[in-house]
Amino acid sequence: MRRIPANEQVRVSVEVNGRVVTGQAESRTLLSDFLRHELGLTGTHVGCEHGVCGACTIRIDGDIARSCLKLAVQVEGASIETIEGLAPAPDSLSVLQQAFVEHHGLQCGFCTPGILISLDTLLRNEPNADEMRIREVLSGHLCRCTGYTPIVKAALAARDRLKELD
Amino acid sequence: MKPAKFDYICAATVEDVAEVLGEHGADARVLAGGQSLMPMLSMRLSRPQVVVDITRVPHLDGMRIEDDHLFVGAVARQQSLAGVADLATRFPLLSQALPWIGHYQTRVRGTVVGSLAHADPSAELPLCLVAMNGEINLRSPRGSRRVRAEDFFKGTMLTDMADDEFIQSARFPVAKPTDRFAFREVGRRHGDFAIVAAAAVRDDTGIHVTVGGVNDVPFRRRFDGLEVHDIGDAVSELAAELDTRSDLHASAALRRQLVRSLASDTLKEVLS
Amino acid sequence: MNSDTLNSDSPRIEDGPLVTGRGRFMDDLPVSVRTAQMAVFRSSVAHARIARLNVDEARLLPGVLAVITSREVMAHTAPLAVGIRVPVECWPVAVDRVRYVGEPVAVVVAESRYIAEDAVDLIEVDYEPYEPVMSIDHALKADAAILHDKLGSNLCSDRSFCYGEPDAAFEQSDHTVSVDVLYPRNSCTPIETYGIVADYDAHTNTYEALTNFQGPFSIHTVVARALKVAGTQLRLKTPPDSGGSFGVKQAQFPYVVLACVAARVAGVPVKWIEDRVEHLTASVSATSRQTTLRAAVSSEGRVLALDWSQVEDVGAFIRAPEPATLYRMMGNMCGAYDIQNLRIRNRIVMTNRTPTGLNRGFGGPQVYYALERLMQRIAVELKLDPVDVIRTNLIRSEQFPYRTASGGLYDSGDYQLSVDEALRQGGFGELVTRRNAARREGKRYGIGTTACVEPSVSNMGYITAVLTPEERAKAGPKNGAISTATVSVDPSGSVAVHVASVPQGQGHRTVLANVVGDELGLDAAEITVVTELDTTRDGWSIASGNYSSRFAAAVCGAASIAADRLRLRLTEVAASQLNVRVDEVRLIKGAFSCADDATRAISFKRVASTGHWAPGTITGDGPPPLRETVFWTPPELAAPDADDRVNSSLCHGFIFDFCGVEVDVDTGQVTIDKYVTMHDCGRVLHQGMVDGQITGGFAHAVGAAIYEELAYAQDGSFVAGTFADYPVPTSMEIPDPVILHTCTPSPFTPLGAKGVGEGNTMSTPVCLANAVADALDVDDVQLPLSPTNILKMMNVAEPETSTPAASPGAFASRPIHGGGSVTVNATPLKIWLMLLDPQTLREIVPGCHSVDRVSGTDFVAHVRFGVGPVSGDYKVEIGLFDLDEPHSASLVGNATGALGNGSGEGRIELKPVDKTQTEIVWEYGAHAGGRVASVGSRLLNGATRIVMNRFFEALGRQAQDEGSPSGAEPGSDNEPETGLIGRALDRLLKRGDS
Known part of the structure; x- marks a missing residue:
């Protein structure tokens, strides 16, 4: 049984995008705040802090999670993937990212990191996901700019391209 | 925040x-x-x-079938239901309700037991547990005890759990091949809490409908011996019997209408 | 310009960083290490006097740097200026009185946001409630509470306008058709909320604020005046990326003032990132509008005159740039129709709701909802085809440029062609067949149509139409719409563009690179575009910013003029270097060359760098060609004239929409089967972005039409404070619209483009409403088209049942109500005495820490209420009245605490069953406000029921001394058996002791 008193700062070590990093957190520090303000990974965005908008979606130990619904101290020793880790190299894009660019799947780009993490996870787990399934998964995210139409197009294009490459 | x-x-x-x-x-x-x-x-x-x-407590994430029940540990995720073998035939109600429980993203992290413990009157899993005659296994320093679903939910976010108790597991009985189940829900958006949800069950004990989203707890009503041509009257009585209230998502009149519509649809399905 | 290359669908240069998590949004940017965080303490009630505000404990919390109240704010600022002269002071914090839920009352500056919120929890306030005014009807009532005493009523403006001869037209017309509609409150809710970092330099008395504000920068003047500094002493900067705005981020300027004051008082830079509950509760809303619109109509469906009566709800304050929502459409109040007789009455009222401001569509949704419902009603009442009614009244192509009755000047269009093409390409005939087939199957299927004119590039002078011509003459003319662009070359000959456009995702950089590249014969990839704005460093003017869909028409236009000027100057340089005449020089693909000998060429970079390296070689007048800054304003945007005619917008696009919807009569759900939207937005500069604006605007419109409402309870509580309760539609709710285009370039804009960002928020809500009206065959439609409202519109009687309808009870009108009864082994007198004894009450009220008798029948208690995981400490004041010892009593109560506030009333009756037993019967009605209502209204009835039942069960238990209750009966609440309540009570008491 590990206890972190309310007034203490503790070190949290976690693997993020393949590198082990360490930061300070209180027991109440939200993981979204820890990633952004302690680890400097500002690509994960905060849109509602109550688990509805999906902007802060990341992967923890391979499964998606709203980072606003996790405490930083809960991920000690875990492996996290964020939007910063999706591209294969600094000057290139993943198939999904490229499809978003080609199909105008984003406008302001604020909700985009969470959406990319969800769709990347979906296409990994279900490479044959159909439009309905993509829309269903996408419905866990709110986008106010695009009307979703171009996002769905981008996801379908990425799915087809990934299948070609496979 | x-x-x-x-x-x-x-x-x-x-x-x-x-x-x-x-x-x-x-x-x-x-x-x-x-x-x-x-x-x-x-x-x-x-x-x-x-x-x-409790997410790091070993063995609490179990989801397995034993003694003709689906045993769900305290941290087993909602999404894990999808991986239960033959879910659609052995647990038809869970199978039908699963897509209505929140979103893909919340099902991956949300636990079955967490939803039961939270006891939101509009949530799908408490409704399923009541409709299926499931059980809750409570644990405290004083020991363990089992509570039947219908005795467990006591009010809005209020359960039979004492302050020193937590849910160690929940049990959903396996359906018999002859049992019939139907589930319907209406919410404002996909993935929202239900405005009204209804589950009808026909098994060897009779016929009943459980309604969520209306009373403070899932409300179960028996309709034993019900014939198809009586459904209209039966669901009207059911709607009048419930404590329908207005809130920003639905008027009391809409809730009654939805109770009639969804209860009727589900009853027709299990009686057909 | 070369339109073929311009209308590209090129990938956006913005996207690389945005899809890889390298965006530079407000909360991503580095700040000074000294920066502290701000949190806002907000009103939990709609309308009250602040009797006491105690921030002492908050100030003492370790980590808190400052707590700022109205005292500090008033010491350093002046009220926020407004466009109309009324005795209403608008401060960024409540002064003595709160007027809407969420109104800032104090702000805390602390080392972290976590600590700042801890301190906010320690602030204590006592309110003396006033009657809340929650609707337009109520605000206009003679006996309504008045929000601003000096105003004398809640009506702050009432102006009438008359154009042509409407009275004669109504007299001579065959028919009069009218609609009475209410447009509800909603907001476009960008996913990134407001954000500010403010700092103050005491030595120069200068404020600096970095904020994701979106303009218009006329607001800069408002903020500077409020801060009592010269404009140049307020340096306003914007971050490179902004996470959506749709008008909404205009309204963060009061917080800019607050953050600036906070930085000054705290002596450190202060950062504030608004949270979602704050945003939904108190950022801004579109206006709600009550409209009565009458038309004089001929038997053929020709509209001869319109008579508008609009009442606008601007919320608790009239805040800049309001009342602009009401006047933005002033020049196009007859929409796409040729109607020259027009009467308008515009009234503006204040209510105890969040102040309003810019929101995508800005006046358009409200106007077209009335106008296009009216056109549908004309068709129904005169038994005409709705499309024919639209066609009959459309302005004809030969009439352009067309001067409207109220002074608008429509630039271009071929409305008939657009309608014909929409019907043909969109498959209107098939849709009618589909509807008829669906109806034969018994389905409720309807078709809606709408024609709209989409105004863009607002005239900064239209707002002055709210003033009388005399007032305007006194204030001096206001007009125009300056857009600013700078195109420069650096010593390497590279081209950079800067505009004062402040985009929030619209791809301005990509389009500008295309526009300027096109002018300069360069690839878009060779052009660097900067869109963040710094008011101290950059060119800007009051119209700067991103609103009124002004980018393509005005900002791109200004950039193309700047690029053109630079090109002409550079061509002169090239001509001199090539030793030919200027008209013999061509600029193609990065090189200047001779028209008759392409081999005689000199690179663009070489020519462009000449001004830096060898200015002495450049002949001609003026400075070397290094930079061209253009301030462009169209001459068409004149100030309102003496007859109140005003050209409120420069461009007028055309939209024709039609749709098919099915209404599920069992569930009240509306499904959009097909939606076709035809746009003429002049020349399209980038197809992907135009279509993105259409799909995005469409989604906002579907949200506004079917799902969203910034809802308030009758008592003034705000009840839509989360994304669970403000249901923004998802990918499962939004269908793909069919998008069609026609093109009549605008003769008034440099590139022929018109705005396209807002059209569907104007056309789609009413198109869907018309379809629902058609499906249900109803006269009146209420937005949003939620299942509740649909059911109400269908007005179907409920089936009779043998179960008697539950008695609504005396308090059924209250949002929270209930009752119950319990029979106990005690006499009425004994119970009576217990109810009046503080000591007993302390013991039996669940979670009670103390009870004190203030007077004979008034008590004050400190109680912890808890239901499930939710709990909070409250101060509860209870007064008893109508005492009929020992039979009955009435009581009123008020509770205030960190989670919000509540008030209620109740009635208790003690009915002797026999000599030893008494039945206690109770009934209550209540409301709850503040945070708990904003985020949890769905669960309040159930939670209250638990608390009430716990109390009475406990009373019953106590009354019996020993022994168990003789049996509780479920009240109207279907409350479960008593054992539970007892256990719950045990829990609460145990917790109270621990």
Whole structure:
């Protein structure tokens, strides 16, 4: 049984995008705040802090999670993937990212990191996901700019391209 | 929107959890998937002195079939239901309700037991547990006890759990091949809590409908011996019997209409 | 310009960083290490006097740097200026009185946001409630509470306008058709909320604020005046990326003032990132509008005159740039129709709701909802085809440029062609067949149509139409719409563009690179575009910013003029270097060359760098060609004239929409089967972005039409404070619209483009409403088209049942109500005495820490209420009245605490069953406000029921001394058996002791 008193700062070590990093957190520090303000990974965005908008979606130990619904101290020793880790190299894009660019799947780009993490996870787990399934998964995210139409197009294009490459 | 201060305890064993709850009672809150508690902490609606994280307790994430029941451990995720072998034939109601439980993203993290413990009157899993005659296995420093689903839910976010108790597991009975189940729900958007949800069951004990989203707890009503041509009257009586209220998502009149419509649809399905 | 290359669908240069998590949004940017965080303490009640505000404990909390109240704010600022002269002071914090839920009352500056929120929890306030005014009807009532005493009523403006001869037209017409509609409150809710970092330099008395504000920068003047500094002493900067705005981020300027004051008082830079509950509760809303619109109509469906009566709800304050929502459409109040007789009455009222401001569509949704409902009603009442009614009244192509009755000047269009093409390409005939087939199957299927004119590039002078011509003459003319662009070359000959456009995702950089590249014969990839704005460093003017869909028409236009000027100057340089005449020089693909000998060429970079390296070689007048800054304003945007005619917008696009919807009569759900939207937005500069604006605007419109409402309870509580309760539609709710285009370039804009960002928020809500009206065959439609409202519109009687309808009870009108009964082994007198005894009450009230008698029948208690995981400490004041010892009593109560506030009333009756037994019967009605109502209204009835039942069960238990209750009966609440309540009570008491 590990206890972190309310007034203490503790070190949290976690693997993020393949590198082990360490930061300070209180027991109440939200993981979204820890990633952004302690680890400097500002690509994960905060849109509602109550688990509805999906902007802060990341992967923890391979499964998606709203980072606003996790405490930083809960991920000690875990492996996290964020939007910063999706591209294969600094000057290139993943198939999904490229499809978003080609199909105008984003406008302001604020909700985009969470959406990319969800769709990347979906296409990994279900490479044959159909439009309905993509829309269903996408419905866990709110986008106010695009009307979703171009996002769905981008996801379908990425799915087809990934299948070609496979 | 940041949580107030609390002590964080990462429990290593079930005994740890019992010990913390025994010591702190209602001042402690159990954290599993976090889909309900975390927003409440961030909005400071909930201000426990202690948050006890049970996600690292071994063996609590189990989901297996034993004694003709689906045994669901305290931190087993909602999404894991999808992986249960023959879910559609052995647990038809869970299979039908699963797509209505939140979103893909919340099902991956949200736990079955967490939803039961939270006891939101509009949530699907409490409705299923009541409709299926499931059971809750409670644990405390004083020991363990089993509570039947219909005795467990007591009000809005209120259950039969004492302050030093937590749900160690829930059990959903396997359906017999002759049992019939039907589920319908209407919400504002896909993935929202239900405005009204209804589950009809026909088994060798009779016919009943359970309604969620209306009363403070899932409301079960027996319709034994019901014939198809009586459904209209039966669901009208049911709608009048319920405590339908207006809120920003639905008027009382709409709730009654939905009760009639969804109860009728589900009854027709199990009677056909 | 070369339109073929311009209308590309090129990938956006913005996207690389945005899809890889390298965006530079407000909360991503580095700040000074000294920066502290701000949190806002907000009103939990709609309308009250602040009797007491105690921030002492908050100030003492370790980590808190400052707590700022109205005292500090008033010491350093002046009220926020407004466009109309009324005795209403608008401060960024409540002064003595709160007027809407969420109104800032104090702000805390602390080392972290977590600590700042801890301190906010320690602030205590006592309110003396006033009657809340929650609707337009109520605000206009003679006996309504008045929000601003000096105003004398809640009506702050009432102006009438008359154009042509409407009275004669109504007299001579065959028919009069009218609609009475209410447009509800909603907001476009960008996913990134407001954000500010403010700092103050005491030595120069200068404020600096970095904020994701979106303009218009006329607001800069408002903020500077409020801060009592010269404009140049307020340096306003914007971050490179902004996470959506749709008008909404205009309204963060009061917080800019607050953050600036906070930085000054705290002596450190202060950062504030608004949270979602704050945003939904108190950022801004579109206006709600009550409209009565009458038309004089001929038997053929020709509209001869319109008579508008609009009442606008601007919320608790009239805040800049309001009342602009009401006047933005002033020049196009007859929409796409040729109607020259027009009467308008515009009234503006204040209510106890969040102040309003810019929101995508800005006046358009409200106007077209009335106008296009009216056109549908004309068709129904005169038994005409709705499309024919639209066609009959459309302005004809030969009439352009067309001067409207109220002074608008429509630039271009071929409305008939657009309608014909929409019907043909969109498959209107098939849709009618589909509807008829669906109806034969018994389905409720309807078709809606709408024609709209989409105004863009607002005239900064239209707002002055709210003033009388005399007032305007006194204030001096206001007009125009300056857009600013700078195109420069650096010593390497590279080209950079800067505009004062402040985009929030519209791809301005990509389009500008295309526009300027096109002018300069360069690839878009060779052009660097900067769109963040710094008011101290950059060119800007009051119209700067991103609103009124002004980018393509005005900002791109200004950039193309700047690029053109630079090109001409550079061509002169090239001509001199090539030793030919200027008209013999061509600029193609990065090189200047001779028209008759392409081999005689000199690179663009070489020519462009000449001004830096060898200015002495450049002949001609003026400075070397290094930079061209253009301030462009169209001459068409004149100030309102003496007859109140005003050209409120420069461009007028055309939209024709039609749709098919099915209404599920069992569930009240509306499904959009097909939606076709035809746009003429002039020349399209980038197809992907135009279509993105259409799909995005469409989604906002579907949200506004079917799902969203910034809802308030009768008592003034705000009840839509989360994304669970403000249901923004998802990918499962939004269908793909069919998008069609026609093109009549605008003769008034440099590139022929018109705005396209807002059209569907104007056309789609009413198109869907018309379809629902058609499906249900109803006269009146209420937005949003939620299942509740649909059911109400269908007005179907409920089936009779043998179960008697539950008695609504005396308090059924209250949002929270209930009752119950319990029979106990005690006499009425004994119970009576207990109810009046503080000591007993302390013991039996669940979670009670103390009870004190203030007077004979008034008590004050400190109680912890808890239901499930939710709990909070409250101060409860209870007064008893109508005492009929020992039979009955009435009580009123008020509770205030960190989670919000509540008030209620109740009635208790003690009915003797026999000599030893008494039945206690209770009934209550209540409301709850503040945070708990904003985020949890769905669960309040159930939670209250638990608390009430716990109390009475406990009373019963106590009354019996020993022994168990003789049996509780479920009240109207279907409350479960008593054992539970007892256990719950035990829990609460135990917790109270621990």
